Amino acid sequence: MAELNIAERQDGDVTVLDMSGKITIGEGSVALRTAIRRLLEEGKKRILLNLAGVGYIDSSGIGELVSSFTAINKENGQLKLLNLTQKLQDLLTITKLLTVFDVYESEAEALNSFK
Amino acid sequence: MTVETTELTLPSRIDTVATAAAAVAEFVTRSGVSEDAAFGIDMAVREAVTNAVVHGNSQDEAKVVDIVLKSSPDALEISIHDQGPGFNPSEVPDPTAEENILKTSGRGIFFMRSFMDEVDWFLPPEGGTTVRMLKRR
Numbered sequence: 001m002a003e004l005n006i007a008e009r010q011d012g013d014v015t016v017l018d019m020s021g022k023i024t025i026g027e028g029s030v031a032l033r034t035a036i037r038r039l040l041e042e043g044k045k046r047i048l049l050n051l052a053g054v055g056y057i058d059s060s061g062i063g064e065l066v067s068s069f070t071a072i073n074k075e076n077g078q079l080k081l082l083n084l085t086q087k088l089q090d091l092l093t094i095t096k097l098l099t100v101f102d103v104y105e106s107e108a109e110a111l112n113s114f115k
Numbered sequence: 116m117t118v119e120t121t122e123l124t125l126p127s128r129i130d131t132v133a134t135a136a137a138a139v140a141e142f143v144t145r146s147g148v149s150e151d152a153a154f155g156i157d158m159a160v161r162e163a164v165t166n167a168v169v170h171g172n173s174q175d176e177a178k179v180v181d182i183v184l185k186s187s188p189d190a191l192e193i194s195i196h197d198q199g200p201g202f203n204p205s206e207v208p209d210p211t212a213e214e215n216i217l218k219t220s221g222r223g224i225f226f227m228r229s230f231m232d233e234v235d236w237f238l239p240p241e242g243g244t245t246v247r248m249l250k251r252r
Contacts, residue, residue, distance in 0.1 A: 025129060
């Protein structure tokens with residue numbers, strides 16, 4: 001099984017990526033990078049990452065989230081995060097990134113925030 | 116006082132990070148620490164091994180990463196040695212400083228220091244870098 005599984009769905013002009021597994025150095029980080037680059041190439045710039053199934057992330061994975069955020073902003077798009085586990089929320093808090101990302105616990109609220 | 120020691124020598128490949136983490140997880144379970152402590156140790160070990168493989172040994176498979184795990188009644192001590200050119204932690208900028216928050220790298224050592232009680236680096240005479248991390252019980 002892949003380290004990180006990513007399922008894509010569309011809600012209006014928002015692309016939701018349901019992610020499960022690990023975002024760690026190597027396969028997991030590369031899978032996230034590849035998915036984001038592909039969406040940007042397809043002109044999909046409003047992206048919601050559903051991280052409910054991501055049980056583990058390392059500094060490389062957090063770097064990849066930052067890299068995705070920056071790349072999407074550069075294209076005048078928006079990246080938002082949904083359903084952070086407590087551990088991921090703790091990591092984003094200590095790295096002061098929780099204030100950088102737009103984070104939601106409800107998918108409906110997250111989708112509305114793009115409008 | 117009983118001290119249990121486990122030693123591992125692993126190749127300089129990215130998949131070594133997962134191999135080391137699995138070995139440490141087993142060691143941590145045997146040593147009986149809290150779930151929170153185990154999470155922190157896992158995180159710190161993955162970051163330290165990543166540094167050894169990627170930055171220390173530059174993924175050169177002719178070089179190895181040596182890991183020594185020691186469990187005593189007071190603490191768990193984990194030492195990770197690479198065969199790289201030597202590492203100076205004072206050269207790593209604070210990733211939580213405002214100008215560094217959006218950098219895509221440079222958080223590994225911050226996590227090691229956040230999750231372990233002591234983290235020290237040594238440059239042994241035989242070369243390379245050893246990082247020693249301690250988690251008190």
